[in-house]
Amino acid sequence: MPSDAPLNAQIRQAARQIAGERESSAQTLAMAQLYDLTADRLVRFAASITRRQHDAEDAVSATMVKVASRPKLLVAADRPWHYLLRMVRNESLVILRSRSRWSAIGSLADRLIGRTFDVVERDDENRLVWQALASLPAPQSEVVVLKIWEQLTFAEIAEVLQITPSTAASRYRYALEKLAGKLARPSAANSAVQPAASPKPTAELVR
Numbered sequence: 001m002p003s004d005a006p007l008n009a010q011i012r013q014a015a016r017q018i019a020g021e022r023e024s025s026a027q028t029l030a031m032a033q034l035y036d037l038t039a040d041r042l043v044r045f046a047a048s049i050t051r052r053q054h055d056a057e058d059a060v061s062a063t064m065v066k067v068a069s070r071p072k073l074l075v076a077a078d079r080p081w082h083y084l085l086r087m088v089r090n091e092s093l094v095i096l097r098s099r100s101r102w103s104a105i106g107s108l109a110d111r112l113i114g115r116t117f118d119v120v121e122r123d124d125e126n127r128l129v130w131q132a133l134a135s136l137p138a139p140q141s142e143v144v145v146l147k148i149w150e151q152l153t154f155a156e157i158a159e160v161l162q163i164t165p166s167t168a169a170s171r172y173r174y175a176l177e178k179l180a181g182k183l184a185r186p187s188a189a190n191s192a193v194q195p196a197a198s199p200k201p202t203a204e205l206v207r
Contacts, residue, residue: 007081010037015074031068042088048141049092059091085160132182140175147172
């Protein structure tokens with residue numbers, strides 16, 4: 001797994017700049033740098049929870065507002081990136097709880113196909129991947145995003161989601177089994193399904 005030390009260092013440095021700047025224009029610039037560094041990845045993670053692109057963006061925006069008001073939280077965090085992920089997850093769950101109509105849950109695929117995720121709009125296979133991901137229960141889809149895209153270990157995922165590593169691993173395994181079935185090509189319907197031990201095929205489709 002690639003080390004996330006450089007990303008953590010960049011986030012901590014941006015947070016220090018935000019905390020240390022006295023002029024609003026300089027603080028705004030530092031916030032913009034933090035946003036550019038993390039927003040795309042945070043929105044992707046939030047969308048696995050909220051199932052709506054605009055709600056994911058709202059969760060990230062709310063997180064950034066909190067960071068702007070209390071940047072020292074990131075400065076003091078052992079791993080600022082994981083801390084940001086937890087903050088975004090909390091904001092995403094707040095948005096879910098505040099929805100008045102739960103029937104809207106499950107619209108992630110529609111949002112992803114029609115809106116800003118470049119990786120989803122590249123080709124039909126990518127759309128199929130995100131449609132399949134949207135069909136998973138949120139606790140499973142968020143683990144897939146953290147494992148495949150963010151390349152976290154199960155221990156790190158457990159820290160972000162506040163579950164045990166074994167639970168994280170179990171959710172990931174169940175999710176991959178479901179994704180393998182949903183993404184199997186029709187021509188292979190009569191052949192044996194290959195075990196989904198590695199995320200590489202799914203990850204390659206969406207990169």
